[in-house]
Amino acid sequence: MWFKHLHLYRLHDGPSIDAGQLETVLSEQAFRPLGSAEARRIGWTTPAGRAGVQYLHELQGQRLMTALRQERILPASVVKEEVEERTEAIETQEGRKLRRQEKQDIKEQVYEELLPRAFVRSQKTDLWWDTRRGLIAVNTSSRKRAEELLDLLRETLGSLKVTPLAAQTLPIRAMTTWLTDPGSRPSDMVMGDQVELKAKGDDGVLRAKQVDLDSDDIQRLLEHDRQASKLALGLEGRLRFVLHDDLAVKSLSFDDALVEEANQSEDGDDALVRLETDFLLMTQALGDAVDRLLDWLGGEAQSPSSVVSPDLATTTS
Incomplete structure (x- = not known):
């Protein structure tokens, strides 16, 4: 259940739909198997798989939905x-x-x-809808796949206005500053051991893992007009991740204490209880992490709905 990646979106003028109504419309757009002449298909499935019948799990304003995508692989x-x-x-x-x-x-x-006659590949993708924060997050490493899932949600709801989450300070600028100036780092920020440095003016990229980010080698590279486009960070006592320059959060790993808390929760060997327990604990940690990340970046960039990306904000009636 624990997410590995997040593509984050701000929801504008969120649709007023309760859990019961949402369950109904999701079931109406449920996944059905590919026809023999179809190249690909996407639809909603139950987050708990065969163990569940619900298309929506909602706990304390946190919604979990899962899409199933199938495509035929024809080289x-x-x-x-x-x-x-x-x-x-x-x-x-x-x-x-x-x-x-x-x-x-x-x-x-x-x-x-x-x-x-082509092989069929199936892929499930989870979507987290934080109704309290007005955020939607898609658990995928691909921006294209995230937007495909948003298209499905838009089709399901009839309309959906979202934009990629944006911060006042560009992540590439902030990450470079945190590397070059340790004093600028927030007190609850944990530096990781992975970085990607882009050279200005060309396509040169240097990637380093399991390195001391405060080492002289890294600092010399930064002095030669390189900027951090990816940086491994952590929120003390909660989780670790790699922040990308488009504000995508990838390679998530949760603190052992948080996972242990989930493991010690009583679920009576009930798969649905386990799913919902893990989801609630995870979203509490992720919600706090998104709040802190925006604080680190100087707050959220305010974008009026009038400038919503047409690719992500098309409405239908």
Whole structure:
């Protein structure tokens, strides 16, 4: 249940929908298996898997939803090889070179024939909706996958206005300052041992793991106009993570004491109770961490709903 990554979004003019209504609309958009001619499909599934029937778990204003995505894996190399074989056979038989459109027609035909036989890959992605803070977070390392899930939620609700969470101070600037000036670090910040440094003016990137971030080597690199685009940090006694320059939080690991607290909770070997216990403890820690992270970055950047990204804020009726 413990999230590994967070793509964070600010919810604008959040839809007024209670848990019962939300459960209903989620079930109406429930996942159904791929048809033989479909390349991909996404829909809602039960967060507890086979152990549960609920599409929504809500505790103390914290909502958990899970999407299931399936896609058929058809390697481009396989399609290309088959197209080349068919093209060569036709050209040999007819004694002429095929036109571009004819080759495209063959490619489409090959794709349609091979697709039903392609392997199917399934992937679940969790979404956390903090109704108290007006935040939505998606547990994925990919911004594209996060926005795909938001599209599904928008379709489910009818409308949804969200923007990526933004701070007053750009993360790349703040992370660079924390590295170069130890005195600027908040008292509850724990420095990790991982960093990515980008060079100004070109695409050069240096990545280092299991290093002393206060070492002379790191400081010399920073003196040569490099900036921190990723930085391993922690909130003392709660969790550790890698902060990215787009404010994504990845590689989350929770403090042993927090995990132990969850393990000691009485669940009577009930999978649903365990899921909800872990989720509540996790979101309490994550909510506090998001609040502190925004404080470290000078507060949240205030963006009126009028500037909501059209890709993320399209409404439907």
